[in-house]
Amino acid sequence: EIVMTQSPATLSVSPGERATLSCRASQSVSSNLAWYQQKPGQAPRLLIYGASTRATGIPARFSGSGSGTEFTLTISSLQSEDFAVYYCQQYNNWPPRSTFGPGTKVDIK
Amino acid sequence: QITLKESGPTLVKPTQTLTLTCTFSGFSLSTSGVGVGWIRQPPGKALEWLALIYWNDDKRYSPSLKSRLTITKDTSKNQVVLTMTNMDPVDTATYYCANIAARLIPHWGQGTLVTVSS
Numbered sequence: 001e002i003v004m005t006q007s008p009a010t011l012s013v014s015p016g017e018r019a020t021l022s023c024r025a026s027q028s029v030s031s032n033l034a035w036y037q038q039k040p041g042q043a044p045r046l047l048i049y050g051a052s053t054r055a056t057g058i059p060a061r062f063s064g065s066g067s068g069t070e071f072t073l074t075i076s077s078l079q080s081e082d083f084a085v086y087y088c089q090q091y092n093n094w095p096p097r098s099t100f101g102p103g104t105k106v107d108i109k
Numbered sequence: 110q111i112t113l114k115e116s117g118p119t120l121v122k123p124t125q126t127l128t129l130t131c132t133f134s135g136f137s138l139s140t141s142g143v144g145v146g147w148i149r150q151p152p153g154k155a156l157e158w159l160a161l162i163y164w165n166d167d168k169r170y171s172p173s174l175k176s177r178l179t180i181t182k183d184t185s186k187n188q189v190v191l192t193m194t195n196m197d198p199v200d201t202a203t204y205y206c207a208n209i210a211a212r213l214i215p216h217w218g219q220g221t222l223v224t225v226s227s
Contacts, residue, residue: 001172034213036156043205043217044156055215087156091212097172098212100156 002026002090004101012109019075021104023088028068032092035064035073038103039084047086048073075106083108111135113145113206113218120224121196127223131189131206135216138164138184144209145182145189149202150220157202161209162189198225 003026013019023033031051036044046055048064051071061076075082088101117129129147136143146161160170160180170178179192189206201224208216 032212036214043220044214045217046213046215049213089156089214094158094212098158100158102155 001097002029002093002099004088004090004099006086006088006101006104008104009102010105010107012107013078014109015080016077017109019078019082019106021073021075021086021106023066023071023073023101025069025071025090029090029092031067032090033064033066033071034089034091035062036087036089037082037084038087044087078106082106111208111216113208113216115204115206115218115221117204117221117223119222120226122227123197123225125196127191127193127196127200129191129193129204129206129221129223131191131218133187133189133206133208133218136208138162138182138187138189140164142210146207146209146214147180147189147191147204148207148214148217149200149204151199151202154202159193159204160191163209196225201225 005024007022033051035048038044052064063074065072085103085105087103113133144161144163147159160178162168162180177194182189203220203222205220206218207214
């Protein structure tokens with residue numbers, strides 16, 4: 001089973017600053033990596049797929065990079081609506097095995 | 110516009126069987142490549158994928174929960190049903206159904222909180 005880890009667990013950032021979130025896979029998932037944003041009381045929202053492709057309607061300040069086992073989500077200039085929990089998900093060998101990372105919470109500094 | 114909505118009990122007792130229904134619109138589960146899946150999230154914890162069913166009735170389950178899960182579809186009603194047997198307090202979670210396309214999860218239901226308690 002592929003294990004996903006994310007760091008840091010919590011990231012404190014001021015509005016307007018840049019945020020960099022990391023996701024690591026225990027073995028290569030190629031570029032089959034997605035990022036989701038989840039706000040309190042809401043369902044997750046797909047942000048990035050294929051490691052670097054923004055989903056429909058996602059602002060350009062969100063960008064993804066990486067391949068293999070190391071991935072990064074960057075939010076270039078944090079807006080108030082971006083404070084949330086971010087999950088990475090590998091879908092390289094899904095189904096049946098799909099794994100989500102434990103999440104990174106981005107909160108206000 | 111694709112929408113999904115989960116329905117079912119909010120409280121179940123330990124050892125009981127949970128039955129959740131996902132009612133969706135905006136897509137057809139008879140279209141090639143389309144699937145509907147279930148994902149859950151215990152309070153304050155991460156997401157866990159449970160099961161999915163494809164347009165061709167191909168069914169896939171989380172290996173760790175496979176013995177307890179059954180997923181079925183009713184294409185004419187635009188519904189997918191998930192049953193989970195032998196519920197335990199650790200199964201307390203928000204259960205989401207979602208539209209699956211090309212192994213991605215672009216559309217999610219609002220989720221339903223299921224509490225397992227005697």
